[in-house]
Amino acid sequence: MLWPRLARNLLTRPRTDPPVTPRPEVVAALRERLAEAGQRRLGRSLAIRHVDAGSCNGCELECHALGNVAHDLERYGLRFVASPRHADVLLVTGPLTRNMAEALLRCRAATPEPVWVVAAGDCAVDGGVFKGSYAVLGGVEEAIMPDLVIPGCPPTPTQILEGLVALLEAQAG
Amino acid sequence: MNAEALLAAGTPTACAPWPRVVVPRAVWIALREAPGLDLLALWGAPGMAHAAFLDRAAMRVVLASLPAPEGRFPALSPGRPGAVLFERALHDLWRLLPEEAVDARPFLDHGRWPVAGPLSARPAPQEPEAPPMTFLPAEGEGVHQIPVGPIHAGIIEPGHFRFHVQGETILRLEARLGYTHKGTLSLMLGKSPRAAARFAARLSGDSTVAHALAFARAAEAAAGVAAPPRAVAIRAAMLELERLHNHLHDLGAIAGDAAFAALHAECGEWREHLLRAQHAAFGHRLMMDRVLPGGVAQDLEAPGIAALRGVLARIAAALPGLRRIYDSHASLQDRMVGTGIIAPALRDAFAPGGVVGRAAGRAFDARVLNGEMAAEAMPLHAAGDVDARWRQRHAEAGIAIARAEALLAALPEGPLAAPLPPRGGEGVALVEGFRGECLAWVALDDGGLIEALYLRDPSWLHWPLLEAAVIGTIVADFPLINKSINGSYSGVDL
Numbered sequence: 255m256l257w258p259r260l261a262r263n264l265l266t267r268p269r270t271d272p273p274v275t276p277r278p279e280v281v282a283a284l285r286e287r288l289a290e291a292g293q294r295r296l297g298r299s300l301a302i303r304h305v306d307a308g309s310c311n312g313c314e315l316e317c318h319a320l321g322n323v324a325h326d327l328e329r330y331g332l333r334f335v336a337s338p339r340h341a342d343v344l345l346v347t348g349p350l351t352r353n354m355a356e357a358l359l360r361c362r363a364a365t366p367e368p369v370w371v372v373a374a375g376d377c378a379v380d381g382g383v384f385k386g387s388y389a390v391l392g393g394v395e396e397a398i399m400p401d402l403v404i405p406g407c408p409p410t411p412t413q414i415l416e417g418l419v420a421l422l423e424a425q426a427g
Numbered sequence: 428m429n430a431e432a433l434l435a436a437g438t439p440t441a442c443a444p445w446p447r448v449v450v451p452r453a454v455w456i457a458l459r460e461a462p463g464l465d466l467l468a469l470w471g472a473p474g475m476a477h478a479a480f481l482d483r484a485a486m487r488v489v490l491a492s493l494p495a496p497e498g499r500f501p502a503l504s505p506g507r508p509g510a511v512l513f514e515r516a517l518h519d520l521w522r523l524l525p526e527e528a529v530d531a532r533p534f535l536d537h538g539r540w541p542v543a544g545p546l547s548a549r550p551a552p553q554e555p556e557a558p559p560m561t562f563l564p565a566e567g568e569g570v571h572q573i574p575v576g577p578i579h580a581g582i583i584e585p586g587h588f589r590f591h592v593q594g595e596t597i598l599r600l601e602a603r604l605g606y607t608h609k610g611t612l613s614l615m616l617g618k619s620p621r622a623a624a625r626f627a628a629r630l631s632g633d634s635t636v637a638h639a640l641a642f643a644r645a646a647e648a649a650a651g652v653a654a655p656p657r658a659v660a661i662r663a664a665m666l667e668l669e670r671l672h673n674h675l676h677d678l679g680a681i682a683g684d685a686a687f688a689a690l691h692a693e694c695g696e697w698r699e700h701l702l703r704a705q706h707a708a709f710g711h712r713l714m715m716d717r718v719l720p721g722g723v724a725q726d727l728e729a730p731g732i733a734a735l736r737g738v739l740a741r742i743a744a745a746l747p748g749l750r751r752i753y754d755s756h757a758s759l760q761d762r763m764v765g766t767g768i769i770a771p772a773l774r775d776a777f778a779p780g781g782v783v784g785r786a787a788g789r790a791f792d793a794r795v796l797n798g799e800m801a802a803e804a805m806p807l808h809a810a811g812d813v814d815a816r817w818r819q820r821h822a823e824a825g826i827a828i829a830r831a832e833a834l835l836a837a838l839p840e841g842p843l844a845a846p847l848p849p850r851g852g853e854g855v856a857l858v859e860g861f862r863g864e865c866l867a868w869v870a871l872d873d874g875g876l877i878e879a880l881y882l883r884d885p886s887w888l889h890w891p892l893l894e895a896a897v898i899g900t901i902v903a904d905f906p907l908i909n910k911s912i913n914g915s916y917s918g919v920d921l
Contacts (some may be wrong), residue, residue: 269696304582308607310917312632312713317582318676319702322695336580352539353606354585357577383625387610388545408632410712 270326274412276420284402284424299331300422303341303365307358307394308384309348312408313375317347319411332418338365343421346400347408349377349384350391362398370421373400374414376407383407428454428461430482430489437491442853443648447477447490452501455493459506464489465778465791467857468866468883469503469513471521473548476500477881479855479866481778486796488857490868495523502528509777509888512919519605520612520921522547532561535605535920545613565591565599573902577606584916595901600894607920616877620646620720620847620869623877627867628715630882631918633676636662636669637860638882638918639718641867645880646720648854649871650847656839658722663799664838665714666858667831668735671742672701673861674824677913678749681817684906685762690752697742704738707731722844732835739835743828750821763814767896767908770811779888781863783912786819787811793859800830813911849875862886862915884918 304317317334320327327333335341338361350358362369373394376382380393394400404417437448450458455476458464464480467488471477476493493500502525503510514525515534522544525531536543538557542550562572570593577585585606591599611630615623620642627642628635640662647654654662679694702712708731709717717724753759769779774787784791788809794800806822808815851873858865863885872878893912897905 305578306584306607308609308917309584310607310609310629310632310635311584311915312629312635312715314582314584315633315676315713318680319695319699322699323692324696324699334582338578348607349609351607351609353537353608354577355539357585357606361578383629384609384611384614387614388540388542389608389610407715408713410706 269323270329271324271412273330274415274419276416276423280402280417280420281423284420298422299333300342300370300418300425301333301335301340302343302345302418303335303338303361304345304347305358305361307346307348307354307378308351308390309375309377313347313378316408316411316414317345317374320414325411325415327415327418330415330419330422332422338362341365341369343370343372343418344398345372345374345418346378346394347375349381350394350396351389352391353389355391355397358394358397370402371398371400372402372404372417372421374404374409374417376405379403379405428457429463430480430485430487433458433461433464433489433491440492440853442490442855443651445488445490445855447492447853447855449492449494452493455491456501458491459503466503466507466509467864468881468887469510469517470868470881470883471517471523471546472879473521473546474498476517476523477868478503479868479883481791483791488796488855488866490855498522499524499526501526504529507776508891512887512891516921520544520546522551533558534603535608537605545610560587560603562589562601562603563599567593567598569593570598586916590902590905592902595903597897597900597902597905600897600905602890602894604890604916605920607917609917609921611921612880612882615880619849619876620650620871624719625716627882628718630921631884631886631915632713632715633673634669634860634862634865634884634915634918635713635715636665636718637858637865638867638884639716640666641856641858641865642869642882643718643720644856644858645854645867645869646847646871647845648856649852649869650720650850650854650875651852652721652845652847654722655842655845657841658843660834660838661723661727661843662718664727664831664834665709665717666860667827667834668701668705669714670861671824671827671831672698672705674820674827675701675742677910678817678820678824681763681813681907681910682753682759684910685759687756687759690749690759693745693749693752697745700738701742704734707734719844721847722842726843727835727838732838736832736835739828739832743825743832746821746825746828753817753821760814762904762907763817764812766813766904767900767911768810768812769892769896773892773895774811777888777892779863779892780885781859781861781889782816782819782823783889783892784863786815791864793857793864796857797859813907816911847875851875860885862889862913862918882921884915886914886919889914890919
């Protein structure tokens with residue numbers, strides 16, 4: 255029955271968390287990095303292409319959780335897109351494995367300028383616990399320089415959101 | 428060849444709690460056809476091939492090893508299709524050549540590592556030019572290929588899928604993995620089990636508790652140590668919580684892949700409540716690094732227990748409603764019923780574990796093997812299609828809640844961990860994670876450091892079944908079938 259459900263939804267509080275507020279120093283630092291062109295072209299929304307460069311899939315679970323009703327990342331103007339050709343942000347997780355390096359570079363090449371690269375998770379920052387393995391190059395920066403790093407193993411959805419919203423605020427000027 | 432004959436024909440080693448025998452070549456070859464023994468895993472060590480089997484009649488694990496001093500051993504794949512991927516990886520990592528193998532192409536090695544055979548006794552420099560990937564062919568009028576990945580359209584791990592299709596119909600699918608190969612096993616060698624536990628916890632992040640627990644139990648068996656009762660109970664509760672949050676994720680995601688957003692949202696919200704309670708109780712949403720060889724890393728305090736039990740009660744009350752939504756939408760079931768069937772012949776040939784096996788009628792659960800659960804408590808939705816796998820997960824989610832609740836309600840008092848003395852030994856363990864049984868085998872040297880090991884995710888047997896289950900279906904059903912099987916990439920890539 256639709257009516258009881260509608261009535262219940264009208265009478266209960268929203269199930270979504272209150273919005274996150276990014277740290278002002280992060281916003282200020284990022285604002286300096288984002289060019290004028292980016293602000294004009296992107297406005298207050300960001301299309302995100304997630305790239306797993308070799309993770310254990312822990313970071314992916316938390317990226318998925320960004321879309322649930324509690325975090326609801328689309329209310330910030332943030333959304334995941336299916337192709338790098340549609341993306342403003344490359345959200346990279348995992349240590350950069352040797353077997354994924356070429357795919358990540360090709361993905362970066364397919365993303366139109368301007369693009370912001372976010373390294374999410376300890377592995378993406380510097381290789382994490384997998385640093386030093388014959389199969390791992392290190393962090394994302396071994397292939398492309400990140401504009402923002404979000405540490406954590408894995409970072410919580412709230413931490414990822416704080417980073418992405420900081421990016422949004424910075425480029426909105 | 429049955430388990431008794433195998434054990435009688437080999438030289439026993441000191442493996443605990445299940446036996447490992449070193450066998451002559453003829454006995455190894457006879458293992459190609461051994462109806463009572465299901466292949467669990469096949470792996471290597473310098474100069475040695477190892478295999479693990481499930482002895483169904485006696486409900487125990489049996490390990491067999493064959494010395495391979497010249498770097499070659501008879502393949503098991505001529506009689507066991509499940510051995511194919513293991514043999515390809517065995518050659519990639521240990522440079523042991525499987526003779527008469529059904530498929531000799533590389534799997535994890537893409538020609539990009541600085542060395543070939545990184546886990547062999549003397550790794551050779553890699554060939555300067557990586558050979559191009561080759562895929563099994565499909566021929567016929569109008570056949571064309573669809574290459575997908577390694578980077579997929581969604582938020583998911585990387586892997587390459589090569590489809591051969593005719594119109595909309597899939598004629599052949601091949602999954603080429605290895606993109607997330609991190610050299611996990613090499614990083615664990617030479618470390619103490621305590622120091623190596625964080626790598627087992629990151630073999631596959633969604634199964635962090637299951638793999639860390641399998642590794643811990645194998646290391647404890649090798650060192651001759653038993654975890655204290657409170658740690659055993661907390662670990663068992665964590666295992667059920669992990670099962671529940673993953674099943675909720677899959678129940679929603681399968682519906683989401685059929686564009687049924689409401690159920691996806693509902694399941695996602697319950698999962699989020701559970702992860703927050705886990706964070707309150709364990710200080711980590713996924714409970715990573717909370718299982719250690721010897722016990723657990725931290726205690727479970729009263730407020731954490733209350734938070735967990737509260738959310739478990741609410742999810743238990745919501746579960747029937749989730750199934751009612753599923754049951755009352757014919758358009759949703761239209762996508763699920765009869766889609767991606769794993770037929771009995773395939774099930775028997777591969778002997779897959781977990782939801783994938785049980786939803787195809789294979790009544791095996793490592794919790795029954797370990798005496799943690801009664802065999803009668805195991806639900807079986809045996810149709811083998813996407814619908815059966817959804818219903819199987821739903822039923823198992825309910826059981827996970829009941830088990831976690833019973834464990835949390837009566838945690839025994841006592842210490843949280845037993846010390847791991849620095850001594851040699853060999854141990855093996857099988858732990859039922861949300862995907863299926865996770866196997867760990869650990870050999871410690873006299874100083875208590877890891878001399879050899881293997882960690883095997885249940886996905887090794889699920890990926891080839893995905894390839895088989897999509898044949899004859901349409902491309903648009905692939906995401907649904909893939910999600911309902913939900914293999915781990917990282918777990919297989921090592």
